[in-house]
Amino acid sequence: MEQPPISDYAFLSDCRSGALVGRDGSVDWWCPDRFDGSAVLARVLDPAAGHWRLAPLAPSRVERAYRPDTLVLRTVHHTPSGSVAVTDALAAEAGARGHELGMNSPAVLLRVVEGLTGRVRMGLDLAPRPEHGLLTPYLHEQADGSVLAAAGPAVLVLAGTGPALRADRDRVRQEFAVAAGETVGFTLAYAPAYGDPPVRLDPVAALTDTTRAWQAFRESHHYEGEYVPQVRHSAVVLTGLTYARSGAVAAALTTSLPERLGGDRNYDYRFSWLRDFAATMRALWVAACPEEASRLFAWAARSIGRIGDAPVPVLFGLEGERDLSEHDCLHLRGYADSRPVRLGNDAWRQRQLDVPGEVISAVWRLHEQLGDTLADELAEMVVGLADQVAVTWRLPDRGMWETRDADRHYLSSKVLCWVALNRAVALAPQLGGRADPRRWAATRDEIRATVLREGWNERVGAYTGAFGSPELDASALLLPLVRFADATDPRMRATIEAVERELGAGNGLVRRWSTDPAGFLLCSFWLVECLVLTGERDRARRLFEQLLGHANDVGLLPEQIDPGTGAHLGNTPQALSHIGLVNAAWRLTDPTTS
Template sequence: MSSRPIGDYALLSDCRSAALVSTEGSVDWLCLPRFDSPAVFGRLLDEAAGHWTIRPCGTSRVTRRYVPESLVLETTFHTPSGTVMLLDALAMGHRERGHALGASSPGVLLRRITCTSGSVAVETSFAPRPEFGLVHPVLSAVRGGLSAYGGAQRLVLSTPLPLRIDGSTARGETVLKAGKRIEFALSSLPAWGDAEPDPWPGGRINHRLNDTVKGWRSWTRIHQGYQGPWRDEVAHSGRVLQGLSFTPTGAIVAAATTSLPESIGADRNWDYRYTWVRDASFTLQALSTSACEKEKATYFGFLAQAAATQLERGANLQVIYGIGGERDLSERTLPHLSGWRGSTPVRTGNDAWRQHQLDVYGELLDAAHQTHPRTEWFAPPTRSFLLQAAETAARRWREPDQGIWELRGPSRHFLYSKLMCWVALDRAIDLAPALGATPTQVTAWRHTRQHIRRAIEDEGWNPHLGAFTQAFGSSELDASALMLPLVGFLPGDDPRIRTTVAAIASKLTDARGHVRRYLRDDFASEEGAFLLCTFWLAHALALIDEVPRAREVFETALSCANEVGLLAEEISPTTGEALGNYPQAFSHIGLINAARAIGHAERARRNS
């Protein structure tokens, strides 16, 4: 059973896959060659599922940071005899710069430990366990390192350090004096090919580490359009979103991990290494704030292509896709893994792909609305697809569904789902010329949009609570009602919005100031507060012109980031520690969008 705090980890990315590195210099999560591949190192979910540690022998004090303007990790170990610095990165393609970042990443993990003062004994423990720990590979010495055979992959570890092999684990120690360093590289090959190992000499590793830093910095420097409050945090969150992007398609994973629980010991452990249509409009707003215009277009193109043919044959629009556009994400459990802090089952795949969620039509059309110039027509396939999405939202908005939180129970008439059907028609009306919509279609959309508005205002409003609620006729609050002003359904100065925001702030906020999604089922009392919802509250407070309070809530959420600026999905209401899959794209998206909204509100105040 793994018990290390989730917030103890830092993210590495090559815009194709991800690794998580602990403060002890241990890579406890690495999936190759894609985010959704089986883990090579999986100690995050079970102590026996593999790791690769490089660290000083004995005790040390640790500080760490990302090399400025990058996702290259620098961990410094302070020991009684001296100091060593460990540099970790997933290599980018040679001389990849700017928008090309990740286009030809080789899938190689680079590590270098350098003694910066004194003399320090260091050790490494290399225990690959491919396929989530099912494979214990055969290790053998090769020129310039060692090779690991087993399963579908052949791993090659390049290093000049002599290693002792003990079964499927290799270990080594040495003493480094000031100015001395050791380089490591881990690459993979198909297990059944004729390719020979290609050891990476130290010079090549150093060159690619430096080149990877330059690649990240070049990406950062063309994405510096945001000038509002929390500029550094917004820029870093933009890099995290880029780090969670799968460059070959433009997809963005919800998180780098699977099965980190929403509630410790419960069974709400899902695989987040896929892309959700639900996230689309929020993601595109965040990318726009971070000046990621090319990334916006690529991401929308991926969503449109992945979903395009489903509406043509009358199927439900899927809510989640694989990062290569895959549709069948059937769930299975991995019973040999004990889970993080005993939270089982550990799952791969995600059966949310089978759910019916009406909000996806609004999120797609809002995404199109954010990315497409009004004066240009969409390409014919995309135009046809978006027209079908608008027509489907108009036809099906009265149906019940599973809602934004993908509740695995009976379908209901969730307010958020109706709201996003309203968004679908609202954006389609504005896009009508680009869509080639007929006057008859636009008239029908306007009529249905008004019907949806009346239904939300009449059936979604609870006069006894003085708030919009989770579902029609419900007395349960839900943080997703904060989206009413965020998508422009009602203005911030509407009294119903003000009282809804006040009710959520009062009833769904825990003692630490973080906002829960809802309080309606047996799990909700145990699960953590959602950082996205906390940022939504800050965003909504800015829209209702409660700017000092918005700043306070924003800072409360921001304080949940670890020392390298990463945010989890949830925060435990009792301990304040990170919960859920990590790092969570939605949390960083919420940060970016709330910061922008607060900045706009502050400028409006100054100019009034």
């Protein structure tokens, strides 16, 4: 099988794990235990690495959409002999409502086929391949008509409401017909090999209950601003990327989908980045998700732990794991032959000086809700981070784009060091006796003077990506967004114009740097915010609406967009892209927002 475009995929979630299902009816990615766990279906990374296709045998015209305010997907196939609807979801725990969603998800993939008109012959093809395609399981037909697949650490059970399922040597292949008014349901349930057996659910009843769980969850959130449908949907996507047990938000569902087809910039994004923390918190507050924001905050504080001399890691596992050592999966071809396929992410080892600024910004955002005095551990964390920044800000680092070559004095890192100390000074009355606002303020002012002197490149006429470098970097757009510089300041205005002119890739897209092959959606949404702050709201609105057009047919955004073809690139769905959408929509609603 050829691998479909990344934009063909829709996202299913039970707030424990996630799946990708294509327009062709094939589920090509599922890590059932947790987002950053081991895949049992991984065709998106190799045609031989496992899939579950459920679709008409005849060619069909496809229409699909999520049920409102859910990640329950309904795909309608129109064939010459009739039409059928296939509804897909990852099951919620029975009776879960509101913020219970995902706390005890049963790890069951639901697929229900409904005959709409005529009579349609369907094909089912399940090829489970646990451990990212390394294992081919034994298949066992069961007395109740189900098929059990077992290999290594995983057990899967495929069950249906139609005729008994039959196992081939290494897959389940079956044909059946559905007439108008008929319904056939299937479940694929996962369990660890050495524990309780997989849960058995009625697919139709479980699908109804899962839909109600999602809708009840969203009914408790009320966004009041511009672009309500897009913001609400992005909030649903962010909820779907949230690992409910801890509150951590995964940066993306997938690993190693390439930034450039055939290239090697293929990274594992199934973890939670502290760099994304403040922007994520802001987006959750904007989208009226205060409980999710508070749980994410608690997860970050616990994951960071006591501050020492070592740099704070930029990312953690979804339950706070720190060691995310990276290795290559040599047995996988990679999406569109883009190698290597990586599991883990060695960016956790890097020094990235912007991270404390993101964390302290999040505390500052919540300070009114946290009381007149912060809890001891939280106050100690802020003080420890501020003290660390005051000592280390002069060091070079790898920057927010996590370069894997040499350390440099990156502009955005220095600015976020300023942010860390500026916010810490503001929080000082709530931090107790260990706070040192006078020293922090003096260092903050020194950082500012250094950035204004070293960050500005007179020859380029803009703030550039690193001190002494002539290379523009879209991260300079952060300066007005974090209140370091006014967007109307002549130097800042010149920088915004230079980034738009030199790094603009067409179709509203902005690249991170000049050799970046594709438009980076987060940077593009930053430009929208900057244009609002310069007073160009009409142009900002046109740009924003142009960016909305890059979503696929079910409203999902990847990391990057090919400016020539419009193709989706990078891991998907990408949390930062949806966060950028939410924050830009709110900036268009209220330009004074912080």
